[in-house]
Amino acid sequence: MSKIINKFNLIGKTAIVVGGSGLIGSQTVDTLIDAGCEVINVDLHNNKKKIKNYNFFKVNIQDERNIISFKKKFLKKYKKLNILINHAFYKGNPKKIIPNQKYFSSLDKYPSLEWNKTLSVNLNGMFFLTKHFINLLLKNRNSVILNTSSTYGKVAPNKNIYGNSGINSPIGYATTKSAVIGFTKYLATHYGDKGLRANILVPGGIKSPGQSKKFRKNYEKLTPLKRMANQNDYSAAILYLVSDASLYMTGTEFIIDGGWTSW
Numbered sequence: 695m696s697k698i699i700n701k702f703n704l705i706g707k708t709a710i711v712v713g714g715s716g717l718i719g720s721q722t723v724d725t726l727i728d729a730g731c732e733v734i735n736v737d738l739h740n741n742k743k744k745i746k747n748y749n750f751f752k753v754n755i756q757d758e759r760n761i762i763s764f765k766k767k768f769l770k771k772y773k774k775l776n777i778l779i780n781h782a783f784y785k786g787n788p789k790k791i792i793p794n795q796k797y798f799s800s801l802d803k804y805p806s807l808e809w810n811k812t813l814s815v816n817l818n819g820m821f822f823l824t825k826h827f828i829n830l831l832l833k834n835r836n837s838v839i840l841n842t843s844s845t846y847g848k849v850a851p852n853k854n855i856y857g858n859s860g861i862n863s864p865i866g867y868a869t870t871k872s873a874v875i876g877f878t879k880y881l882a883t884h885y886g887d888k889g890l891r892a893n894i895l896v897p898g899g900i901k902s903p904g905q906s907k908k909f910r911k912n913y914e915k916l917t918p919l920k921r922m923a924n925q926n927d928y929s930a931a932i933l934y935l936v937s938d939a940s941l942y943m944t945g946t947e948f949i950i951d952g953g954w955t956s957w
């Protein structure tokens with residue numbers, strides 16, 4: 695009998711991690727490499743040195759032409775793709791959260807430009823990547839797509855926790871994070887019979903720079919496990935979702951939120 699632990703093995707597999715330089719993304723890249731996978735990070739900036747089984751492509755995923763040109767470069771170097779993970783999202787600034795920026799405007803003053811940018815990274819980018827790489831994924835048995843939503847794609851952001859921090863969770867975020875769920879369930883139901891699985895990671899808030907003490911306290915109070923997530927709290931679940939350990943799982947919202955959505 696084969697050992698169950700071997701199902702988590704990604705040796706011989708190739709993955710694209712979009713947003714692989716971010717908080718969750720960089721942990722995802724490390725985890726997949728640890729499991730033996732060849733990993734291609736698609737992001738606006740690179741945060742890793744040259745390491746084995748890792749490659750970086752600078753691609754702005756908002757523009758379909760960039761994805762087409764990335765695909766050409768990808769195919770020159772790689773013959774196959776087994777895993778596509780979409781983590782990238784727009785937060786007003788790709789590197790860090792800046793309080794009081796236009797991205798955090800209230801709905802009545804919300805700049806169309808910020809709304810469009812949110813949709814264009816969070817949804818268009820995911821759509822372009824999926825559209826141009828799905829046929830490559832379908833060439834292999836047991837290929838996987840993992841898209842990233844949020845607790846705020848399941849329940850509305852709690853406006854009471856932000857105080858006067860200048861930070862909140864704007865309308866476009868909730869809108870796009872809900873849409874990620876619908877998009878992924880479409881993939882699961884339309885491509886399941888072709889052997890492709892598609893699941894949704896639903897993370898809760900991660901403790902990260904820029905958050906005020908007050909905000910953290912408020913967030914923790916509303917979390918049954920009484921803490922925000924650590925950057926690596928999602929890694930084991932991601933490995934499970936993209937490996938053969940989850941072979942009978944598709945179209946699922948995998949919620950990891952310290953209990954936030956359970957009240």
Ligand SMILES: NC(=O)c1ccc[n+]([C@@H]2O[C@H](COP(=O)([O-])OP(=O)(O)OC[C@H]3O[C@@H](n4cnc5c(N)ncnc54)[C@H](O)[C@@H]3O)[C@@H](O)[C@H]2O)c1
Nearest residue numbers: 713715716717718737738754755781782844897898899900
């Ligand atoms: N951090 C959290 O607290 C939290 C909570 C719930 C859900 N999530 C979700 O998890 C995912 C990852 O979150 P994170 O906190 O790791 O994000 P992050 O901001 O740390 O990383 C996102 C990455 O996407 C990249 N990116 C942004 N715009 C891009 C573009 N146009 N083209 C290519 N790359 C682009 C950024 O450069 C960045 O490296 C997101 O989808 C987010 O909605 C995060």
